[in-house]
Amino acid sequence: MTIVTFVKHVPDAEARLGRGPDGLDLGGASFALDGMDEYGVEQALRLREAGAASEVVALALGPARSEEALRSALALGADRAVLLETDAALDPIAQAPALAEVVREAGAKLVLVGGKQADWDSAALGPALAEALGWPLLDWATELAVEGDGIVAVHDVDDGSARWAAPLPAVVTAQQGLNEPRYPTLPNIMKAKRKPLERRPLAAASATVETIHVERPAHARRNVVLDGDVATAARELARRLRDEAKVL
Amino acid sequence: MVLIVLDHAAGTPRRTAFEGVRAGRRLAEALGVPLAGLVLGDADGAAAAATALAAFVPTVYRAADPALAAGGHEARTRAIVDVARSVGARVVLMAASRSGQAVAPRVALRFGGALLEDVTDVRVEAGAIVAERLTYLSRAVATVRALAEPVVVSVKPGAFAAAEASAAMGAVEDVTIAFEESDRVAQVEPAGRAARDRVALEEADVVVCGGRGLGDADAFEAHVVGLADDLGAAVASTRAVVDAGWRPYAEQVGQTGKSVAPKLYVGLGLSGAVQHLSGMNRSGVIVAVNKDPDAPIFKVADYGVVGDVREVVPALRAALAALD
Ligand SMILES: Cc1cc2nc3c(=O)[nH]c(=O)nc-3n(C[C@H](O)[C@H](O)[C@H](O)COP(=O)(O)OP(=O)(O)OC[C@H]3O[C@@H](n4cnc5c(N)ncnc54)[C@H](O)[C@@H]3O)c2cc1C
Ligand SMILES: Nc1ncnc2c1ncn2[C@@H]1O[C@H](COP(=O)(O)O)[C@@H](O)[C@H]1O
Numbered sequence: 424m425t426i427v428t429f430v431k432h433v434p435d436a437e438a439r440l441g442r443g444p445d446g447l448d449l450g451g452a453s454f455a456l457d458g459m460d461e462y463g464v465e466q467a468l469r470l471r472e473a474g475a476a477s478e479v480v481a482l483a484l485g486p487a488r489s490e491e492a493l494r495s496a497l498a499l500g501a502d503r504a505v506l507l508e509t510d511a512a513l514d515p516i517a518q519a520p521a522l523a524e525v526v527r528e529a530g531a532k533l534v535l536v537g538g539k540q541a542d543w544d545s546a547a548l549g550p551a552l553a554e555a556l557g558w559p560l561l562d563w564a565t566e567l568a569v570e571g572d573g574i575v576a577v578h579d580v581d582d583g584s585a586r587w588a589a590p591l592p593a594v595v596t597a598q599q600g601l602n603e604p605r606y607p608t609l610p611n612i613m614k615a616k617r618k619p620l621e622r623r624p625l626a627a628a629s630a631t632v633e634t635i636h637v638e639r640p641a642h643a644r645r646n647v648v649l650d651g652d653v654a655t656a657a658r659e660l661a662r663r664l665r666d667e668a669k670v671l
Numbered sequence: 672m673v674l675i676v677l678d679h680a681a682g683t684p685r686r687t688a689f690e691g692v693r694a695g696r697r698l699a700e701a702l703g704v705p706l707a708g709l710v711l712g713d714a715d716g717a718a719a720a721a722t723a724l725a726a727f728v729p730t731v732y733r734a735a736d737p738a739l740a741a742g743g744h745e746a747r748t749r750a751i752v753d754v755a756r757s758v759g760a761r762v763v764l765m766a767a768s769r770s771g772q773a774v775a776p777r778v779a780l781r782f783g784g785a786l787l788e789d790v791t792d793v794r795v796e797a798g799a800i801v802a803e804r805l806t807y808l809s810r811a812v813a814t815v816r817a818l819a820e821p822v823v824v825s826v827k828p829g830a831f832a833a834a835e836a837s838a839a840m841g842a843v844e845d846v847t848i849a850f851e852e853s854d855r856v857a858q859v860e861p862a863g864r865a866a867r868d869r870v871a872l873e874e875a876d877v878v879v880c881g882g883r884g885l886g887d888a889d890a891f892e893a894h895v896v897g898l899a900d901d902l903g904a905a906v907a908s909t910r911a912v913v914d915a916g917w918r919p920y921a922e923q924v925g926q927t928g929k930s931v932a933p934k935l936y937v938g939l940g941l942s943g944a945v946q947h948l949s950g951m952n953r954s955g956v957i958v959a960v961n962k963d964p965d966a967p968i969f970k971v972a973d974y975g976v977v978g979d980v981r982e983v984v985p986a987l988r989a990a991l992a993a994l995d
Contacts, residue, residue, distance in 0.1 A: 436945045440810050447811050516779050516786050539926060544806050547788050550744070550776035559856045560744055562773045563927070581769045583921050589856055598927045599910060631785035636814045637806065642952065645973040656976045657986035660958065661994050663974060668956045670877070670935040671994070
């Protein structure tokens, strides 16, 4: 079985986001493989190591720099990579059909996608991909196993967690708690340079949503640290919450 | 038509249903189209919820099927798309709950429209539907416009105030959904759902959140739950606490948990990691207690106390009780 694992090249979680003339300025930010996607890559590798899969394909859609995220996935252990290259800011609804095409072509039975991408803060790609493929979706998995012709998983729902089972093929979204991702080793980083990475231009896709403006709002915070011994600080805090902030 | 999917828990409308009504009324008025609600569930749940919600919208469509009560995304998608098509909806609106976030993209793609996801505001500008949403781990706000119709909008829980009931009682209409075999594919067995015995996290005016700095589950109970009880607040946790098994996932706030924006957020013994901040940085007033003066949470706090939570919280509870 082939597993496709989606990866995205996003601003580092700790990156400083600047304010530019057009709102947000990402000029100074470093980019990395999305934290949530790491859990998907890790799970795909574990399934392959357990004998449930024979091949792990890393798939990305985005600008040329996304190749770095694919190289990271290859260094972690993915077998090959595909980049659908585009500079267009496409929403997940517009991206899903093109990604589904690659999944079908690879003959994959399982697709793993990070639960929420850290650039657009979108949780839509996994569900949209499931729809484009006509497959069931298991979102926000914290446990995932392949059993026979299906998958069994535990996932988070609004009021807690639930156990879920479905036949393959299926789309699963990954998140923190699913596993503990490994670090790439130096020999694997070297090996990754020789693994196949196929770059294709994304065939025409039209966005269904357009961004008009992005802004970094300044949250005006008081930043008051209350001094003194514990009892004094606590009294001052209680007083200020009532009289200054008026929230009690 | 603007069609709102109205969520309920076993027949009792969720607060997000009333928030959806407020957003939906605004869009229907601006577009000059009628407003209707859609209730999904098993026979009893859908019946009770539809009756309760008819006081808020002119028409409630009621789809009852056991598959809809189990909450499978596939069955819900089928029902929403079927009804939206048959009523010719221009806008389909739902809560960006866990389930809504999984269903909305499927509906948008099957229906052939655009998705405005997890929006904090939505309005009509020059005939187009425009929304605001948080991006880059909630550190930026984007204004976006739908380029295709119909438009599926998922609304961030808590972003809109709950709507008031309408002057007139609406009508309830039953609809039958033509499910396909593939819609029932997902088998759902609930496992370990959290008990809801206090004010819900997304609805609370005050949230008290505890982190790994509490040390253990007993200290969390004593200090975080204790202070929350004094304040009539909801209890929240960081991922570290959930992973340690001290508290249930349903209480987690952050990128992989819930997003909250209470009037007052009190963070106890938590560092303020970016992933946590992304779930609470829109809070009104932020209080932090941490023994490390350099903890990142102090950068976003209005009031901070540097000290051991196990000493500061009892002192704070005493000070709050002594306020006249
Ligand atoms: C993809 C991804 C998604 C994530 N999603 C989330 C999420 O949704 N929510 C979330 O919370 N995290 C999330 N995380 C994890 C996040 O990065 C942090 O690891 C987590 O928030 C840390 O929790 P914490 O603050 O409780 O623990 P720590 O970071 O360990 O902080 C504990 C703090 O307590 C202080 N402390 C210790 N003892 C005391 C004491 N006696 N008195 C006072 N202070 C004390 C310490 O100084 C420290 O600052 C995610 C991570 C990733 C990679
Ligand atoms: N309107 C949009 N809808 C969905 N995703 C978007 C949108 N705009 C930008 N993005 C995502 O955000 C990333 C950075 O976009 P940008 O900063 O606008 O170039 C892109 O790779 C997209 O994944």
